[in-house]
Amino acid sequence: MSQDVQEPEAEALAPELLPLDAWHRARGGRMVPFAGYEMPVQYEGIMAEHLWTREHAGLFDVSHMGQLLFSGADTDAQLETLLPGDIKGLIPGRMRYSLLLADNGGIHDDLMVTRLGDENAFEIDAGAFYMVVNGATKWDDLGVFREALPDEVAINHLDEQALLALQGPEAVTALERVVPGVASLVFMTAAAFEWQGNPLWVSRSGYTGEDGFEISLPGDAAEAFAEALCAQPEVKPIGLGARDSLRLEAGLPLYGHDLDLDTNPVAADLGFALSKRRREEGGFPGAEAILADRANGSATKRVGLIVEGRQPVREGAIVVDDSGTQIGTVTSGGFAPSVQKPIAMAYVPAALATPGTRVTLSQRGKTHNAEVTSMPFVPHRYVRKGA
Amino acid sequence: MSRYFTQDHEWIQVDGDTATVGITTYAQSQLGDIVFVETPEAGKTVAKGDDAAVVESVKAASDVYAPASGTVVEGNPALADNPALVNEDPEGEGWFFKLTLSNAAEVEALMDEAAYKDFVDSL
Numbered sequence: 001m002s003q004d005v006q007e008p009e010a011e012a013l014a015p016e017l018l019p020l021d022a023w024h025r026a027r028g029g030r031m032v033p034f035a036g037y038e039m040p041v042q043y044e045g046i047m048a049e050h051l052w053t054r055e056h057a058g059l060f061d062v063s064h065m066g067q068l069l070f071s072g073a074d075t076d077a078q079l080e081t082l083l084p085g086d087i088k089g090l091i092p093g094r095m096r097y098s099l100l101l102a103d104n105g106g107i108h109d110d111l112m113v114t115r116l117g118d119e120n121a122f123e124i125d126a127g128a129f130y131m132v133v134n135g136a137t138k139w140d141d142l143g144v145f146r147e148a149l150p151d152e153v154a155i156n157h158l159d160e161q162a163l164l165a166l167q168g169p170e171a172v173t174a175l176e177r178v179v180p181g182v183a184s185l186v187f188m189t190a191a192a193f194e195w196q197g198n199p200l201w202v203s204r205s206g207y208t209g210e211d212g213f214e215i216s217l218p219g220d221a222a223e224a225f226a227e228a229l230c231a232q233p234e235v236k237p238i239g240l241g242a243r244d245s246l247r248l249e250a251g252l253p254l255y256g257h258d259l260d261l262d263t264n265p266v267a268a269d270l271g272f273a274l275s276k277r278r279r280e281e282g283g284f285p286g287a288e289a290i291l292a293d294r295a296n297g298s299a300t301k302r303v304g305l306i307v308e309g310r311q312p313v314r315e316g317a318i319v320v321d322d323s324g325t326q327i328g329t330v331t332s333g334g335f336a337p338s339v340q341k342p343i344a345m346a347y348v349p350a351a352l353a354t355p356g357t358r359v360t361l362s363q364r365g366k367t368h369n370a371e372v373t374s375m376p377f378v379p380h381r382y383v384r385k386g387a
Numbered sequence: 388m389s390r391y392f393t394q395d396h397e398w399i400q401v402d403g404d405t406a407t408v409g410i411t412t413y414a415q416s417q418l419g420d421i422v423f424v425e426t427p428e429a430g431k432t433v434a435k436g437d438d439a440a441v442v443e444s445v446k447a448a449s450d451v452y453a454p455a456s457g458t459v460v461e462g463n464p465a466l467a468d469n470p471a472l473v474n475e476d477p478e479g480e481g482w483f484f485k486l487t488l489s490n491a492a493e494v495e496a497l498m499d500e501a502a503y504k505d506f507v508d509s510l
Contacts, residue, residue, distance in 0.1 A: 001395045001396045001397055001410050001414050001442070001449050001450065001451045001452065041446075042419060045419050045420050046419055046420055046444075046445040046446060047419075047420040047445060048420075050445075241419075241445065241446050244446075245445060310422065310423045310467075310470070311423045311425065311443060312422065312423060312443050312445075312448070314448065334445060334446070335422040335423070335443070335445050337445065342422075342423075364448075
């Protein structure tokens, strides 16, 4: 037997250890190299962890992700030269999903950006921005930001800071018990809290499709805080394996798989990340190409697929026409524990992107039938204002 | 009857000139939740070391090699409906396929249970 598909790639350098490394091992986490770090891929099993998160609350260590602070004069205007979102319009404590764009309209990274207010956990002036970027791209992102932004914008990489995500319908119950007050946050807002003298920066956000929180805190407090969360009956530690299956069911793209420098926001179905004012004004990298695609339609589109049968179709499989010629590519795929079917994301020609369209996939010499479906595969359960 | 093991974590139970093949308890524990198994069809001939079956976990696909040469008698029909049987009983009800051996001497080169246990302990 050989395990040859879809295992995390070996890293050239010895992986670094994150603040919770010993804690994961003590909890039975199976550690694998990922994005330059040793990370827990699973504890008791991906299926059980996935379903636990959908029903209760899962604690994810995402400390490998990059946490950046931007401060200085006109930081919002400066960030708008690289991101297509309405950054100027963000009020303190509000956050937005955005993209770090390349000059050709391709995507360097996808990210979350928050405007900080007077009270924040980072001892920095109001008007600064907090950003979370992907772990595998953070060093390249820093290079892009440093190159493009003027010296007046200070960039601070919070590499001593841990980042935990608590996700699932019972996350609010569990976290409110440990950090009173967090229940007042709604989806895509953030605020400063404190736990045993440690500053916390808590946002109501995540990447599983469930209600939940992301909590930034000093690395040296992470183990005690994770222990306090897992002492709650609703909470179990969950590995990156289930994080991937959860985000796939939620229809959320993963950078390096569903998004890269060769995909543009319109093909990637991320048109919502192009704020209205920015579409009218332009002035972000690749604006001309992206806005033309938006007006005329992109040649390809990211879609969801439900695959017939039980065999998973994975990243790298191809979409073929009747003569077997490649017309598209599967960028993520696997068995969906909550759907109990194999599902996938793929780029297909725009003419095939309508839900209900049947397509043929080819993987390792075998064909599979699939149907284009609207995403998410599992409904989002975010807690929005007024809900 | 005797049972042999490969370094790729297959087991083969030999009974005269027929044999049953599966993956080991260690292998299933490494794979995690198994969601799909493709077994070979009756009548297919396989040489020692050929890809003979596919096992897929939530996360990854793996090939299962034929530990010895022969002709497939049957694939385990129970795995189509319940691939998790491989997790629950890998060295029993979760078998993959049965073979008529074409060269029974091939299995002599494989590890016995004690040698396989030492091999796994060394990993």
